[in-house]
Each structure stands twice: as C-alpha cells, then as structure tokens.
Amino acid sequence: MLAVNSLCVDVSSQRLLDDISFTLKPGECLCIVGESGSGKTTLLKTLLGLMPFSQGQISYQFAEEDCQLNPGHQYLGLPGVSWVMQNPLAALNPLQPVGRAVAESLYHKSLSKQKEAERVAAAFRKVELSPELARRLPSQLSIGQAQRVCIARALVCLPEVIIFDEPLSALDAVVQKQIAWVIDGIKTAHRLSYLFVTHDLGFADAYADKILLLRDGCVEAYQPVEEFFSAPTSDYGAELIEAARILGSLDAPAAMAPVLLEASA
Amino acid sequence: MTDIETLPSVYEGSDGAELTALRRFLIRTGIGIMVFLGLYAMALLLTPYDPNTADFLSRLQSPGAAHWLGTDHLGRDVATRIIYGAGWSVGLALVISVCGAVIGVLIGLCAGAGPQWFDRLSMRTTDSFFAFPELIAAIAISGILGPSTGNMVLALVMVSWMRYARLTRSLTLVLNQKDFIVQARLNRLPFWLILWRHFLPNLRLGLLVLWTNMWSRTILSISGLSFLGFGVQPPQAEWGAMLVDGKAYMLTAPYLMIFPGLAVLITVLALNLIGDQLRDHIQKPVD
Amino acid sequence: MKKIANGVTGLICQRLAGLLAVMFGVSFLTFLLYYFAPGDKALAIGQARYSGEGDVQPEIIAMIREEFGLDKPFLSQFFHWLSPLLQGDLGRSLVSQEEVWLIVIPNLQETLTLSITALLLGLGLAFVLSVVSAQKPGSLMDRVAIGVASVGAAVPSYWLGLMLILLFAATLQWLPSYGSGSFSHLILPATTLALWVMTTQTRLFRSFLLEAQAAPHLEALRLRQVTETEIFWCHVLRHALIPAITMIGIELAALLEGAVIVEVIFSRNGIGSLFVSSVMSRDYPVIMCLVLLSAFSYVLINTLVELLQDAINPVKRVTRVVV
Numbered sequence: 001m002l003a004v005n006s007l008c009v010d011v012s013s014q015r016l017l018d019d020i021s022f023t024l025k026p027g028e029c030l031c032i033v034g035e036s037g038s039g040k041t042t043l044l045k046t047l048l049g050l051m052p053f054s055q056g057q058i059s060y061q062f063a064e065e066d067c068q069l070n071p072g073h074q075y076l077g078l079p080g081v082s083w084v085m086q087n088p089l090a091a092l093n094p095l096q097p098v099g100r101a102v103a104e105s106l107y108h109k110s111l112s113k114q115k116e117a118e119r120v121a122a123a124f125r126k127v128e129l130s131p132e133l134a135r136r137l138p139s140q141l142s143i144g145q146a147q148r149v150c151i152a153r154a155l156v157c158l159p160e161v162i163i164f165d166e167p168l169s170a171l172d173a174v175v176q177k178q179i180a181w182v183i184d185g186i187k188t189a190h191r192l193s194y195l196f197v198t199h200d201l202g203f204a205d206a207y208a209d210k211i212l213l214l215r216d217g218c219v220e221a222y223q224p225v226e227e228f229f230s231a232p233t234s235d236y237g238a239e240l241i242e243a244a245r246i247l248g249s250l251d252a253p254a255a256m257a258p259v260l261l262e263a264s265a
Numbered sequence: 266m267t268d269i270e271t272l273p274s275v276y277e278g279s280d281g282a283e284l285t286a287l288r289r290f291l292i293r294t295g296i297g298i299m300v301f302l303g304l305y306a307m308a309l310l311l312t313p314y315d316p317n318t319a320d321f322l323s324r325l326q327s328p329g330a331a332h333w334l335g336t337d338h339l340g341r342d343v344a345t346r347i348i349y350g351a352g353w354s355v356g357l358a359l360v361i362s363v364c365g366a367v368i369g370v371l372i373g374l375c376a377g378a379g380p381q382w383f384d385r386l387s388m389r390t391t392d393s394f395f396a397f398p399e400l401i402a403a404i405a406i407s408g409i410l411g412p413s414t415g416n417m418v419l420a421l422v423m424v425s426w427m428r429y430a431r432l433t434r435s436l437t438l439v440l441n442q443k444d445f446i447v448q449a450r451l452n453r454l455p456f457w458l459i460l461w462r463h464f465l466p467n468l469r470l471g472l473l474v475l476w477t478n479m480w481s482r483t484i485l486s487i488s489g490l491s492f493l494g495f496g497v498q499p500p501q502a503e504w505g506a507m508l509v510d511g512k513a514y515m516l517t518a519p520y521l522m523i524f525p526g527l528a529v530l531i532t533v534l535a536l537n538l539i540g541d542q543l544r545d546h547i548q549k550p551v552d
Numbered sequence: 553m554k555k556i557a558n559g560v561t562g563l564i565c566q567r568l569a570g571l572l573a574v575m576f577g578v579s580f581l582t583f584l585l586y587y588f589a590p591g592d593k594a595l596a597i598g599q600a601r602y603s604g605e606g607d608v609q610p611e612i613i614a615m616i617r618e619e620f621g622l623d624k625p626f627l628s629q630f631f632h633w634l635s636p637l638l639q640g641d642l643g644r645s646l647v648s649q650e651e652v653w654l655i656v657i658p659n660l661q662e663t664l665t666l667s668i669t670a671l672l673l674g675l676g677l678a679f680v681l682s683v684v685s686a687q688k689p690g691s692l693m694d695r696v697a698i699g700v701a702s703v704g705a706a707v708p709s710y711w712l713g714l715m716l717i718l719l720f721a722a723t724l725q726w727l728p729s730y731g732s733g734s735f736s737h738l739i740l741p742a743t744t745l746a747l748w749v750m751t752t753q754t755r756l757f758r759s760f761l762l763e764a765q766a767a768p769h770l771e772a773l774r775l776r777q778v779t780e781t782e783i784f785w786c787h788v789l790r791h792a793l794i795p796a797i798t799m800i801g802i803e804l805a806a807l808l809e810g811a812v813i814v815e816v817i818f819s820r821n822g823i824g825s826l827f828v829s830s831v832m833s834r835d836y837p838v839i840m841c842l843v844l845l846s847a848f849s850y851v852l853i854n855t856l857v858e859l860l861q862d863a864i865n866p867v868k869r870v871t872r873v874v875v
Contacts, residue, residue, distance in 0.1 A: 048451060077451040091444040095466040101445075104452050104462075153448075392570075393577025396847040398809040401827065405843050408831030409589045485708055489813060492710050493828060508711065515714070516722055526711030534706035541702075 001025055002081070002161055002193070007056035009039075009046050009217075016042050017217045020056070022210075024161065029187065029194040031204040031225075033240070034214035040197045043214070044165055047195075048083060049075040062160050081161045082154035087170045088146035092138040098146075099124075099134025102153045109157070123156040124149075126189075127182055144175035148182060155186065163195045168203070180207075201244040205229060213237050287546045294539055305351065314342035316349040316502040325518050335520045337510060339500075343521065346502035347528050353503040355532060357418065358483035364422045366476055369429025370468070374460050376430070377437025388434070391427045399424045403486060407495045417496040421486055425479060432475050436468050470547050477540035481533045488529050504529050563862055571855045578847045579637070582840055583630050589836070594622050596834065600646035637844075643837040647830070652841045655826070660845075663815070663822035667807040669742040674749025675800065681754045686761035697754060704751025709810055713744040713817040730819035741818045748810050749803060756799055757792065764791035794861070801857035808846050 002024040009017040017039050024030050032040050045051040047058065052072070059068040062080045069075060077083075082105070085091040092101055102120045111119065121131035127148040138146055147167060154162050167183065168176045184207060187194060198204055204211055204225065211228045213221040213236070221228060221237045232238040314332075320340035328335040334343040376387040397405075406420035407413075440446055440463075449459045488505030490496035497503035499510065504525040511521030586593075594617040598608035601616075617623050621632035636643070642652040685697035720740060721729030728737055765788050773783050812824030819825070823842060830838040 050447065050450075076453055083448070083451060085444045085448070087444065091448055093445045093449075093463050093467070096462065104449065104454065107452055107454055389570075389573050389577055392574045392851075393581055396574060396578045396851045397581070397843065398806060398846050398850060400809045400812055401843060401846050404812070404828065404831055405585060405839060409585060409834065409839070411590065481706070488708055489710060492708075493813070493816060495831075505708075505710075508714070512714065515718055519718055522711070522714055522718070526708060526715070529708050529711065530703070530706050533708075534703060537702060537706055 001062075002060045002078075002195075003058075004047070005057045005059070007043075007046065007058065008054050009042055009051060010054045011051075015217060017046065017053075020214075020219055022212050022219075022222060024193050024195060026160065026193055027187075027191050028209045029196060029207055030210045030212060031208035032195065032197045032212045032214060033199070033201065033204060034220075037216075038214040039217040040214055041165065042217075044083070044163055044195075044197065047163065048077055048081070078161075080159050081163060082157065082159040083163045084147075084150050084154045084165065084167050086166045088143060088150045089138060089170075091150050092146060094138055096137070097135050098138060098141065098149045099131075102134070102149065102156050105153050105157045119156055120152075123152040126155055126186055127152045142175075143171060144178060147171060147175075147179050151179075151182065151186070155190075158190075159192070161193045161195060163197075165197050166199065169199065183207075201241065213240070290542065290546050294542075305348070308348050312342070312345045312348060314345040316341065316346045317500050325514065325521075327518070328520055334524045335518065337507070337518075337521055338514060341502075343507075343524055346507060347504070347525060349502040350504045350507060350525065350528065351532070353497050353501065354484050354487055354505075354529065357414070357497075358480055358487055361418055361421045361425065361483050361487075362476060362480045364418075365425035365479065366429050366472065368422070369426035369431075370433045370465075370472065372426070373430040373433025374437055374464055377434040378441055378460060378464060379456075384434070387430070391430050394424070394427045395431075397424065399486065400489065403490055404493065404495050407490065412495045412498065414497050414501075417487070417490055421483060421490075425483065428475060428479060429472065432471060433468060436471055437464055440464055440467055470543075474540055474544045474547065477536055477543060481536035481540070484529065484533055484536070488525075564859065567855055567859060571851060574851050575848065578851065579634060579844065580630070582843050582847070583633055585843070586633070586836060586840060587626065587629065589834075591834075593836070594620070596836075597646060601649070642841045645830075645838050646835045647833055647838075652837050655838060656823070656841055656845070659821055659823050659826045662820065663808070663811050663824065666738065666741055666745065666814070666820065666822060667804070667811055669738060670745035670810075671749060671800075671804060671807060673742060674746035675753060677746065677750040678753035678757055681750070682757040682761060685754075686758050686765065689762060697758070701751050701754040704747060704754075707747075707751075709744060709748050710813045710817055712747060713741070713814055716740050716744055717817070737818075737820070741814045741820055744817075745807065745810050745814050749807070753799065753803065757796055760792040760795045761788060764788045767791065798857050798861060801853050801860075804853055806850075808849070 004023070005021050007017060007020040008015065020043060022030060032043065034040050042051065046053050054071050057068055057070055058078075060066075060078060060080070065079055092098060099117075099120055102123060103116050106116055106119060120134060124131045124134060129145060129148050129152065133141065133145065133149075138149075141149065147170075151162075151167075164183070168179060171179060180203065183194075186192065194207075196204075196208065208225045211221065211223055211225055212219065213228075213234065215236055221232060221234045223233060228237065229241060232241060318341065320336070323332070323336050323340045325338055326332055326336045326340075332342050332344065334347065336342055337346070372387050372391070376384040402424045403417070403420040406423060407416040410416040410419070446459065446463055449463050454462075487496055488503065488508070491498075491503045491505030492508055494509070497506055499506050507525040508522055511518070511525070514521050592613075594613045595608065597616050597620065598613050602608055602612065621629050624632065644650060645652055645655055648655065681697045681700070685691075685694040688694060717729045717740065720727045727740055728734075729740070730737075767788075770783055770787060773787065774780075808823065811822060812827060814820070815822040815824035816828055823845075826838065827842045830842070
C-alpha cells in the first residue's frame with residue numbers, strides 16, 4: 001500500500017503542490033487527471049525522489065518493506081515502484097540495445113548473467129515481445145514495440161506499483177489500443193497497483209478504480225470512478241466530463257442516453 | 266576555426282539509412298588512412314638516407330634524381346626529413362589532442378552531470394584558461410620551463426583541453442534532461458557507470474568532429490612553436506624546425522622552405538576536410 | 553525555481569561579476585606560471601640589477617628575496633605579487649631596468665597599427681568572398697571561395713609570410729622584407745595577417761548569410777514584390793551581421809596571437825616580437841605583463857561583445873533566465 005498524506009512541494013517560495021493526500025491499495029488503479037501545469041508531473045517526480053517535498057509524509061507498506069518518508073529525506077526511487085515514461089524513444093538510450101536497458105533495472109540485484117538474461121526474456125514475453133528483439137537498438141523498433149520495452153523494463157524488477165506518465169499520448173490510435181490492452185493484462189496477471197497519469201477521461205472511465213483530479217497543485221476531487229462520473233463533487237470535474245462527452249472521447253452514460261434522444265427529437 | 270557553437274548537437278536517434286551512410290564514410294576514411302600509413306611505412310623503410318646524418322659533400326643540392334626534394338645546408342635529404350618529420354608533427358599532435366580530449370571530457374562530464382559547485386568551479390577555471398591566447402600561453406609555458414619537446418607537449422595540452430570541456434559540458438547538459446538518464450538515476454546506477462554507458466556513447470560523434478579539428482590545429486601549433494624555437498629542437502627533423510633552417514637560404518635554395526610548408530599544408534588540409542565531411546554527415550539528421 | 557535577471561542593470565552586474573572572477577583566475581594562473589618557473593628568481597633579479605659588478609653578494613640576494621617576498625609561502629607570495637599590480641605598478645624589466653609600461657606601450661602601438669590594418673583588410677576580403685559565394689550556393693564562384701577558405705585555413709601563417717617575402721621582396725624586389733616604419737613595411741605583414749583573418753571569417757560569414765537567407769519572412773517580402781537586391785542588402789545582411797559581430801570581436805583578441813608569428817618573421821617591433829624575445833631572455837616582469845595584457849584584453853572584448861549582443865538581441869535579454 002502506498003499512502004501520501006498532505007504532501008506539499010515548494011520551490012523557491014512558490015507552492016507547486018498543496019496538501020495532496022491519497023492512498024493506493026494493492027491491485028488498485030488510481031488515475032491522476034488534470035490539465036497541463038496542474039502538478040501531475042511534479043507529483044510523480046516527488047514520489048520518485050527527484051524533487052524534495054516540504055511538508056507531509058509518503059508511506060508505503062509492501063511485502064518486503066515498510067517505511068515512512070518525511071520532508072528532507074533524501075531518496076531516489078521507491079523500492080517496489082517502477083516508472084513508465086511518456087515518450088518511449090526519449091526514455092531509451094538511442095545507442096544501447098534495448099535488452100541491456102531492461103537489464104539495467106536489475107543492476108542492484110546482482111544476478112548472474114544467465115539469470116539476468118532469463119528475467120529479461122520473461123519480461124519481454126509478458127509484454128508480448130519476442131526476446132530476440134533484445135539485441136536491437138531503439139531506432140530499429142516501432143514506437144509501440146519501444147513502449148512495450150519500457151513496460152518490460154518496469155516489470156522486470158517485479159514491482160508492486162507501476163507509475164505510468166501518460167504512456168499512451170505519444171502513440172497513434174491503433175497502437176494506443178494495443179498498449180492499453182497490454183497494460184490492463186499485466187495488471188490482473190501480476191496483481192499490480194497502478195498510478196496512472198492521463199488526459200484521457202475515456203481511459204480513466206474504463207480502467208480506473210479511483211480518480212484524483214488536480215488543478216493548480218490542489219486536489220479538486222478524489223472519488224471512486226463511478227461516483228466521479230455520476231456525481232462529481234466539483235464544478236471543474238463536471239465541466240471536464242461534459243467537455244469529454246461533447247468531444248466523444250467518453251460515452252454518455254446509459255441513464256442519460258434517452259434524455260439526450262428526447263432533447264434532439 | 267570551428268567554434269563550439271557551430272558544432273553539432275547530440276546525435277538524435279535517427280533512422281538506419283543515415284547511420285549506414287555515416288558508417289560507410291567512417292569505413293572509407295579508415296581504409297584511406299590505413300593505405301596512407303602503409304605507404305608511409307614503406308617510405309620509411311625504402312629511403313636510403315638517414316634524416317639526421319650530415320653529408321657535407323652534397324650540401325644544398327637542388328631537387329633531382331638522387332634527392333627528390335633536394336638537400337639542406339648540412340647535406341641531409343629533405344624528402345627523408347619530411348617523412349620523419351611527419352612522425353613528430355602528426356604523431357605528437359595525436360598524442361597531445363588525445364591527452365587534451367581525455368582531460369577535457371572528464372572535466373566536462375563531471376561539470377555537466379555532477380554537483381553544481383563543481384560545475385561553477387570548473388567553468389570559471391575553463392574560462393580563465395580560455396582567456397590566454399593559445400600560442401601566447403604555449404610560448405610562455407614552454408619558454409619559461411625551458412624549450413624542449415616534453416615542455417611543448419605539456420604546454421599544448423594545457424591550452425587545448427578547454428574546448429573539449431566546454432563542448433562536453435554543453436552536450437551533457439542537454440542529455441541530462443533526457444528521460445533515459447533519469448531512468449538510469451532511478452535505477453541507482455553508480456555515477457561512473459551512467460557516464461560510461463549513457464553519456465559517453467551519445468557524445469562521441471560531436472567529440473570526434475572536435476577532435477579531428479583539434480588534431481589539425483595542434484599540427485599547426487607544433488610547427489609554429491618549433492619555428493619560433495620553443496618546440497622540437499634541431500637537429501630533429503620537424504617541419505617547423507626545418508623551415509627555420511631553410512630560412513637562411515631563402516634566395517639560393519627556396520625549396521628548403523617550400524616543401525616542409527607544403528607538407529604541413531597538405532596534412533592539415535586533409536584532416537580538416539575529413540572533419541568537415543564528418544560534420545556534414547552528423548549534422549544532416551539534425552537539420 | 554527561475555527568476556528573470558533584474559533588467560539590463562542586473563545583466564551587466566552579472567557579467568561584470570563573471571569578468572572579475574575570470575580576471576582573478578587569469579592572474580592566479582599567470583602567477584602559477586611564474587611560481588613554477590625553474591631557477592632562482594632572486595639571483596636572476598640580482599644579476600640583472602648589478603650586472604656590471606661581477607658576482608652578486610649573498611646579502612644582496614637575501615635583501616632581494618626579502619623585497620619580493622620570495623621566501624614566503626605560496627599564497628602570501630601571490631598577494632605580494634598582486635598588490636602592486638592592482639596599483640598599476642608592473643615593475644621593471646630585468647634586462648633593461650626600464651619601467652615595463654615604457655617598454656610595452658610603443659610596442660603596443662605598433663601591434664595595434666598592424667592588427668587593425670589587417671583586420672579591416674581581412675574582413676573586407678572575407679565580406680566580398682562570402683557575399684559572392686552566398687549569392688548562389690553551389691555555383692562555381694561559391695566552390696572557389698570555399699576552396700580558397702579551406703586551403704587558407706590549412707596554411708601555416710609563418711610559411712605564408714615567408715612565401716610572400718620570397719615572392720615580393722626577394723624575387724620581385726617590390727617591397728622591403730623586414731623592419732618597421734614606413735607604409736611599405738606594413739604591406740606584407742598586414743597582408744599575411746589579413747589572409748589569416750579572411751580564411752577564418754569567410755566560411756563563418758557565408759554560413760550566417762545562408763542562414764539569414766533561409767528565413768521564412770523573406771518569402772513574405774518577395775510576395776510583396778520587394779526586389780531581390782533590396783532583400784539582400786536591407787534584410788539578409790542585417791540578420792547576418794548580428795552573429796558576425798561576435799566573431800569579429802573574438803577575432804580581434806585572437807589577432808594578437810597571429811601578430812606574434814608575423815612580427816617575428818618580418819622582424820617588426822611590436823608586442824609579439826617583444827614577447828618572444830623576453831621569453832628567450834626570461835624577462836619575467838615583461839612576460840607577465842604581456843600575458844596578463846593579452847588575457848585581459850581577450851576577456852574584456854568578450855564581455856563587451858556579450859553585452860553588445862544582449863543590447864542588439866532583445867529576445868536574449870528577456871529569456872535569459874537565472875536558475
């Protein structure tokens with residue numbers, strides 16, 4: 001379980017994140033939604049220790065460890081938490097074979113060469129990639145394959161939580177669908193928890209258990225997904241849902257469909 | 266003449282065709298250099314003369330069948346001396362530019378990827394070193410320490426590392442923002458391994474261009490310093506030192522000056538052209 | 553995280569602070585060179601001062617050591633050396649016992665005459681060549697210009713000077729080969745140096761021109777039927793000049809370097825030949841003065857050029873961000 005308790009981040013006396021709290025239980029998928037500049041990326045960076053936070057706590061209890069982080073604590077990456085980035089081509093070293101990129105996540109496990117290769121091959125299979133692709137450079141893969149490699153890199157160290165930073169937005173529609181399917185498949189297969197940053201309310205509706213809506217560094221809404229869509233607690237949330245419906249990226253709920261039909265008649 | 270600003274940025278991941286073109290160019294250049302080195306070795310073996318033994322019976326002979334490029338005031342064969350001189354000029358320049366590159370790249374990497382205080386300190390130091398015009402600093406160092414080949418090497422290394430440091434740092438700062446570097450940090454790889462695996466390979470092409478450029482510059486500097494008397498000392502056959510010897514016989518035997526100068530010119534021109542081609546190959550994908 | 557530097561004053565202050573730091577570093581490095589020079593400096597000073605009187609007595613050497621602080625630890629020696637320097641006292645030449653300033657200034661005038669003539673001549677040539685070649689990229693003229701610039705960059709300047717002497721002074725006997733004074737003495741050295749300036753500048757200026765020619769807003773001008781000549785002279789050239797100013801500034805500082813070799817070849821008086829002869833005779837006060845002079849002028853010109861750029865380019869002024 002990952003719990004964040006009234007987290008604040010200040011950079012040169014400017015508050016970027018204000019009083020953020022949420023919990024992520026095993027097997028859960030929490031979607032973080034918000035416009036650009038709302039603090040989504042800052043939140044992820046803070047969780048991973050790339051940015052210091054000034055108030056609050058981050059605590060996590062996993063099978064192996066149990067720990068609480070307080071402000072001023074220096075850390076880099078949480079054990080049991082992996083990260084999949086937005087653009088797979090930027091996330092892979094253009095001059096490193098992708099298999100070695102995946103193996104690098106195992107660096108601190110100090111496995112034998114053979115064991116390491118087995119783990120990498122297993123990770124490749126989990127994301128439905130042929131292990132033979134491990135010798136290629138990122139430029140020799142399609143973008144969908146590259147994103148699968150990134151997911152394999154997150155999976156290879158057997159995490160309990162994976163943080164996805166808009167993993168679909170750099171991809172085109174068909175590939176998006178395939179990757180979404182892979183992401184959903186491994187979640188159920190390995191009982192993972194997801195922290196999922198996205199713009200796409202349709203995706204959130206389909207896969208999320210809870211939704212955290214950020215705006216200007218504050219929590220605008222923190223609700224289970226059904227409640228978020230049927231009874232949004234904030235006006236901003238309702239506005240977002242409406243906008244997504246008009247654009248067609250979100251299906252109108254069944255209860256509302258007749259109303260819409262009547263209106264058009 | 267190449268300035269840091271005009272050098273290519275980091276080689277972005279590009280498709281295979283450009284990489285192959287680059288590889289083909291590198292292979293062709295490599296073969297050309299090997300052929301040249303073979304010819305050079307043959308010339309060293311086949312020349313019947315010794316570069317430093319005086320032969321007073323055949324002083325100041327004009328170019329002819331026995332001495333293709335003539336003989337100097339001590340009767341030494343100019344062609345042989347030019348061939349041996351290549352070892353000094355080109356070989357020493359190679360050593361110097363490699364030493365400068367190693368020092369500069371190390372400092373640049375640590376400045377770009379390391380702690381902020383080191384960056385500040387090393388960049389102020391680099392600026393201070395940069396302030397001295399290259400030749401003036403080299404003359405001062407090798408002149409004050411005593412003119413000799415060793416001191417010249419030291420002097421030229423001291424005035425050449427800054428360019429590598431600046432280029433490496435600016436390329437490193439760009440790379441530092443890349444996601445794959447962040448990922449390597451999150452994997453908690455040791456600092457040196459991140460430098461070795463992730464930074465260096467992505468810097469190598471930009472550095473290669475600078476290095477060919479610095480190599481040819483250093484050839485010019487070595488012969489210039491030797492010409493002024495602060496570099497390789499006579500009777501060693503160095504191109505710049507040969508020019509000084511020939512200067513006194515400008516009217517009677519102008520070939521003594523013309524040929525060593527031509528040797529410098531052709532070598533530097535060849536290296537510059539290789540560097541330019543290389544840069545064009547690297548820059549294309551960036552355009 | 554970021555704050556924009558406080559307007560123009562802030563920017564100037566920032567640049568000046570950097571300038572001071574670098575100047576301090578330069579002085580320190582120069583002193584290091586002196587500190588690590590081999591040989592007993594007190595003995596050298598003593599011998600130079602009392603040259604006519606045979607061996608210098610040990611008491612006098614001890615006195616000199618005291619006077620110059622040569623027996624003190626490294627850092628206090630440094631400040632002992634730095635403090636008169638800050639007051640403008642550069643000491644006396646070991647060779648002639650004259651004030652260093654009095655030796656340097658006439659030589660500086662000679663070098664400036666040479667460099668400025670060469671700079672103007674070289675820039676003029678480079679300008680003509682690059683404008684001609686940028687008119688039609690890829691044409692015969694363009695290739696010839698690039699070829700001249702490439703070969704020129706590979707020619708050692710001392711060799712070029714000697715070849716010019718061989719041709720114009722020795723063979724044709726049109727011009728004097730060495731010495732300084734009249735205008736005819738200036739022609740050959742200035743040409744040598746100018747060719748050096750030209751080769752380094754032509755390709756850079758050509759690339760600036762090509763870049764400026766590719767700017768999309770020129771298409772709009774063409775649609776408004778502005779003539780090509782007007783586009784070139786009023787728009788392309790103006791944009792190409794901004795980066796060119798930087799290069800010219802840096803070139804001015806680098807000219808000192810070229811002057812060393814040219815002055816030696818043509819036996820001209822000037823900073824360069826003074827420098828070489830004082831290094832030969834280990835005249836430390838003169839060496840130090842010249843090294844500092846060249847480094848400071850480089851740093852100063854660089855800072856001025858940067859400030860000028862900030863002034864010309866408002867975008868740079870606004871977006872310069874202090875992290």
